[in-house]
Amino acid sequence: MTSGNTHRNWKRKVQCFGAALLTVSMLAGCGASQTANQAESESTEENLVLMEETLPQTAPDETVMALSPDGPLLPSVAGVDAEYSEPIPDYLRIGEKHPIVLKLQQRLMDLGFMDNDEPTDYYGEVTQSAVKIYQRQNQLAQDGIIGPDTLEAILSPDAKYYAAQKGDEGTDITRIQSRLYELGYLASDSQVTGSFGDATEEAVMKMQSVNGLDQDGKVGRKTMNLLYSEDVKANMLAYGEKSDLVLAAQKRLKELGYMTTEPDGSYGNDTIIAVKQFQSRNDQIVDGYLGPATRVALNSSDAVPNGLSLGDSGDNIQRVQNLLSQLGYLKSANVTGYYGEVTEDAVKLFQRTNGLSADGTVGVMTMAKLTGGDAKKAPAQPKTNTSKNNSKNNSKNNSGSGNKGSSGGSSVPNTGGASGGASALLAVASSKLGCPYVWGSKGPNSFDCSGFVYWCLNQVGVRQSYMTSSGWRNAGRYTRISSFSNLRAGDIIVVSGHVGIVAGGGTVIDASSGNGKVVHRSLSSWWANNFICGWRIF
Incomplete structure (x- = not known):
């Protein structure tokens, strides 16, 4: 490798990871040598010119530092070697494993491009997908590879939170459109295309108008949070309406065993209760609204009839x-x-x-x-x-209906072993280790964190409706565990933006976005620091 190539490669790493500390004295030395040795060979002079072109021109006390959420990432070249025991690749791509990936995952989670989870050092498909969406939003090449430009953009203190708008395409747009369809803002499932066009923009603006948000037609932080909030107002049949459509839905709910009163065409509390019960049994978002997706499921020949039994509540x-x-x-x-x-x-x-x-x-x-x-x-x-x-x-x-959580410290819990129902739950959870993490998936061969808990509980006879990780904060039906140190095997653990199943020996089984699959891992300090509550089911 020539000396010119060595300088260029070194400079590239400096620009990527904010590690260069270049002073004007280096350049001054080059200039002095060039003045004092006019008689040196032409090749030596060319080498000096090349060095001057390669190294950045800085003032005597200037430093070249990359940006991060909290300021410069690393203060010097020596800092790079000190922080990471192995060289940082020039380009990070799928399959790479390096400590810098952990920092990048956390940043992508903070910005809303990845679901919250304990970050890892593995660059898998979920990370790649998040990077592609970030690149799309920041007008970078959508290759899912973190090179100098992408790295600098992600770590910049000016990095923008996730936002989708007209013209965007991707799996995240498909998810947004699916939710808009469920809420009645998109009229047909044929409009769930993965491409953010006029119809999607109009649906977003209508949703923002109904819910009191600024009508910019973009899905930013507030709009995204509201989309999956229990407080979101839908554009569909809801409480207080009276129509033949409501009557037809009530008759079908009665036929399937969900209505406990006579259908009258009026959307009252009894209808809301029946709709929620139907949604929980038929893999729908449990919101009590008769939206397009719920009506399709209700009128399907595959609709699951009601079957209330031991352990249910509501x-x-x-x-x-x-x-x-x-x-x-x-x-x-x-x-x-x-x-x-x-x-x-x-x-x-x-x-x-x-x-x-x-x-x-x-x-x-x-x-x-x-x-x-x-x-x-x-x-x-x-x-x-x-x-x-x-x-x-x-x-x-009344067993199982009280909140008996106790307060205490946040040391790693001695979760012990599991028996009975808890043992069965962990056996089911363990059988899915390695299954891929897919946002919004509820099994049986791919999951997101809440979909994994939902599927596992139902496999062992616990009739639990689907809830997002935020919904698990107030499950209410089970015994609440308020202290991290009091968790035991078989409990459901709820942390900020994530949920998992506590296993024996201070471990947890969960569908991890950071790992890109279902994993069995330690209840590390990350879980303790983000702990909200636990739920004891068995």
């Missing part, structure tokens, strides 16, 4: 319990909204009394009989059974 459970109570199968004190063993026993007795299969599950036929007006009342119960049932209610029917 308003629909409370309505069923009220019906059972009115017919004498359940004491009013047992109307808790939680489907415990007392409720299961009451359902079995109702089924036997009314000539149904006594499986303890409220399916379509049981729901139809409960709400049909011709159900038989409960036979007279011996007094001894009443006290027994009350005792069972106190100990079992």
Whole structure:
């Protein structure tokens, strides 16, 4: 390698990682040598000219430093060697593994280009996809490779948060359009194309108008956060509306066992409860709105009918319990909204009394009989059974519905081993190790973090509706764990922007965007520092 090439390569790394400290004395030395040695060979003079062209012209006290979120990344060439034990590649691309990748992932997460997660040193497909979107937004070549220009742009303190606008194309646009369609702002699923055109811009502006945001037609931080918020206002059939369309939906919900009242065409609380229950059973976003995607699923021949059973909770459970109570199968004190063993026993007795299969599950036929007006009342119960049932209610029917979290420190928890339901959950979770991370995916062969938890719980019989990581902050149905150190195997751990399943030995199994797949890893300080709460299910 020639001396000129050596200088050029060194300069490129300096520009990439902010490590050069070049003083004017170097140049002065070159100039003095050139003046004092006029008689030197022509080749030597050419070499000096080449050096002057290669090295940047700086004032005596100037330094050349790359930018980062907190200022210069590294103060000197020596700093590069000191921070990283192995040379930093000139170009970072898929498959690379280097400590600098961890810093870049964290920056991309902070800017909204990657889902929040514990960053890693691996440059996988998820990182590559985030880099491509960043390059698109910053008018850089969309090759998914981090070279000098891309690196400087990402680490700049002036780097802009994620934003999508007209003319953009990509998988992120597909996700935005899918959500706009679910909320009723895009009229047809044929408009979910991955290309941000006029129809998408109009849909974004309409969504912004309905929700009180500035109508710029761009999906920036506020618009993106609102899209997946429980507070977002949809452009579709909702509470207070009255129409034949609502009536038709109610009749279908009744047919599938979700409606507990007579259809009347008015979108009231009972309809919201039924729609949410349907959405949770049919892989829809649980928002209580009859949007296009929910209506398609509702009218599909593949629609999953209702089936309330042990462990379920919610308003629909409370309505069923009220019906059972009115017919004498359940004491009013047992109307808790939680489907415990007392409720299961009451359902079995109702089924036997009314000539149904006594499986303890409220399916379509049981729901139809409960709400049909011709159900038989409960036979007279011996007094001894009443006290027994009350005792069972106190100990079992309300289990799982309280918040018993404790406060404490944030040391790595001694999560121990798992048994029973927790052991089954971890076995299911472990069976998916290595499956790819895909944003918005709910399994069975690819997942995002919340989709992974959702799928695993349902595989072991816990009928949990799909919730985003933010939704898991207020799950409410399970026992809340408020201290990181009190977590144990089988718990669901919720951190800022992420969720996973606690495993034994102070570890966690989760769908990791940083690793690009489902992994089993340590509950490191990152989890402790970002900890919000845990939920004990078993």
